[in-house]
Amino acid sequence: MDRKEDRATVTFRSRVLRIIRAVPKGHVVTYGQVAYLAGSPRAARQVGTILRGIKEDEDIPWQRVVNARGELSTYKVALGELQRALLESEGITFTGRAIDLARYRWHFDDAEG
DNA sequence: CTGATGACAGTAC
């Protein structure tokens, strides 16, 4: 996990992935929320950048990350449809094209990390 | 090191 990579960047990416992995099925978190928990409150866009590059074998529930309005911010329509299907299969209901954050947003606590 | 990029977020109209 360290190798020759920059420890700072690896730490940010690692924290982001670890946080997302901790989101339970049927719940979601926002990009900004993950960024905040990862240590950079204003790096919400970087969270998305990281998710864009994840591999399937990373075993990351990327579909549980939505934007601040409860909508899907995927950069491809097909990917958005997949995300929506995955979330609905977890029991999440969409109201129009967004989901109710007040109801599905996951709140981390000390036990989570 | 400099400049461009972008799965965001907040504000203005």
Next chain:
DNA sequence: AGTACTGCCATCA
């Protein structure tokens, strides 16, 4: 309610 613009900051060429 929907669009446009601006600030942000980790990554990449």
